[in-house]
Amino acid sequence: MTLAEAAQRCGQELFELARRPGFPEPEASSGGTEFYSWREIAAWLTRAGHDVPGDSVTCAAGQSYSGSPQLWQVDSPSS
Template sequence: MSEWSFTLLVNQPLTPEQADALDHCDAFADGSVSYTMGPENPEDYPHRPDPDRLRELSCDIEAPTLLDAVEQVARDIRLIPGLRAVGVRHDDTVTLAEAAQRCGPELFELARRHGFPEPETSSGGTEFYSWREIATWLTRAGRVVPEEPRDLLIADRALRLADVLEGADVSPGALRALGLPID
């Protein structure tokens, strides 16, 4: 099984109660999902956190595929009252292993070639690269690099559609006519 790294977007910033529930939920006991909390009184601080960052969960999940990993967290996050997944994305900053997840294990060999992008930062012995720079270099080297892995695209679009449909009054017939499978 592979470990997949991605950012899951949730419908709202976590409340202290939701953060506590997530911290004590057996489904997240392995520490594979982390979050950022804003201060209780953000108006008391000159620099407020970006509200979009407070709706992000950083995920490192073991699963057979990226789609399976996203599905697992999206399902489990509903165990926390009031939270649901509404999207998913990859970050630009990656380790070489994360970049290899996106384009294949041959990246480790390619990274030794002249002109491969240098790491942007290093922390505790781990080097971090820009995915955009790696993708540009791979494209110049004649490799086909999808902008987004298909599994990520499917998961993101499905979560966004589910979010739009949440509480909407759409008939099963309309959903079927749009090509969506209905149980």
């Protein structure tokens, strides 16, 4: 998930929070785009005292996340 996708779910303040020490590093990058783990972002937000949304979110890549953020798993996109 990109930081922009995570910010759509959590709010634009995520861009500012991402500059703080300890924010999760990107797990991968491709063509100048960095990809993050939602599980790591959600855990960091929780530790920092921020509310974390707990319902479903679908990324631009078609990956669906649902349930408790700490338990979110990637589901295959529907065909």
